[in-house]
Amino acid sequence: MKLITRSNCTIQLFLVSLIVALMTMLPSTLFAKEPEYAKWSRLAFSEIKKKYPNASVIDYLHVERKKMISETVPDEVEETFKFWLNENGKQFAVYVRIRYVLATDKVLLIKLTETTR
Structure with missing residues (x-):
């Protein structure tokens, strides 16, 4: 039979407190x-791949969402993305600009424009 001593309880309480503290310090992005x-x-990625099948995407950025x-x-609404x-x-x-109806997600327009910048 195992005895529960005061030092065992103190260690267990410390460990539980430590775990709770560490969990609250985790970045909120893990749960976003x-x-x-x-x-x-x-x-936008699929449209890029259709038009540029031999290109590799170096990076991309969501530029903005704009209410038209x-x-x-x-x-x-128009979503704008920039692909390198x-x-x-x-x-x-x-x-890549994608216009759509916000309530229904119906796509109205997809436009790709090349630039050197």
Whole structure:
């Protein structure tokens, strides 16, 4: 039969307190939900791969989400992404703009624009 001593309880209490303290110090990003633009970044990636099948993506950035002023589509939003690509030793950037209806996620426009910057 194991005896529970005061020192054992103190050690166990210390360990539990330490674990709780460490868990509260974990970055909140470990528990963060997926960003709202994630779905659209996946679509932008697939459009990049369609247009530039031999290019490798060096990096990408979600530039902005912009609410469009439209009388015909009051719920219109545009997501803008910038991709840095490398194709046959040539590096360049491509902006991908995706316009859609916020309430329904219906895509209205996908536009790719190459730039040197």
